[in-house]
Amino acid sequence: MSTLILRTVAPALTALMLLFSVFVLLRGHNEPGGGFIGGLIAVSALAIYGIAFGVGAVRRAIRFHPMAIAGAGLLLATLSGFLSIFFGVPFMTGLWVYPVIFDVEVPLSTVMSFDLGVYLVVVGAIISIALALEQEPGPELGGEED
Known part of the structure; x- marks a missing residue:
């Protein structure tokens, strides 16, 4: 059961936490952080959103299957x-x-793409587990049939 306060604050808190998770992901090369920690923060944000609005809302928010x-x-x-x-x-x-985009040299590396891959693995795997644990049991799991 979620309260009115949680349902009111959850979207803003989720957005801030997702933004912070991207910040931690991007600064992970030179400072503490990276894909794993950023992914855990993103999953925490989605868990708060799920507590407030339910599993269905989280599934709609992420748009893709977590294992994908x-x-x-x-x-x-x-x-x-x-x-x-x-x-x-x-x-x-x-x-x-070092491609030049809009007259700005942008350094891109395989290190960053690896970190992004780790971020996606952590988000997908852990949110899949969390959604499975939060889902209402159906007839195949011993719940009552409708």
């Missing part, structure tokens, strides 16, 4: 590691490119 998110993250992290082999350097060596 985890699978995409695992694929991205794996490709980030194997990309270095194709360039003749040891596995998981960081590679950098």
Whole structure:
């Protein structure tokens, strides 16, 4: 049972926590943080939203199946590691490119894509577990039939 106060505060708190999780993800190269911690913060935000509005609202908010998110993250992290082999350097060596976007040089690396993959794996796997635990039991789990 969620209170009116929680239902009122949850959307704003969820948005702030998701924004903070992206901040932690992006600063994880040079400072403490990264994909794992950022993913845990994002899952915590979605858990608060789920407590306030239910499992269905969280499933609608994330739009994709949680295991598809985890699978995409695992694929991205794996490709980030194997990309270095194709360039003749040891596995998981960081590679950098510097494209110019709107007259601004933007440094991009396989380190960042690996962190993003870890972030997606953590979000997908843990939110999948949390949603399964919060879901109402159906007839196949010993609940009553409608």
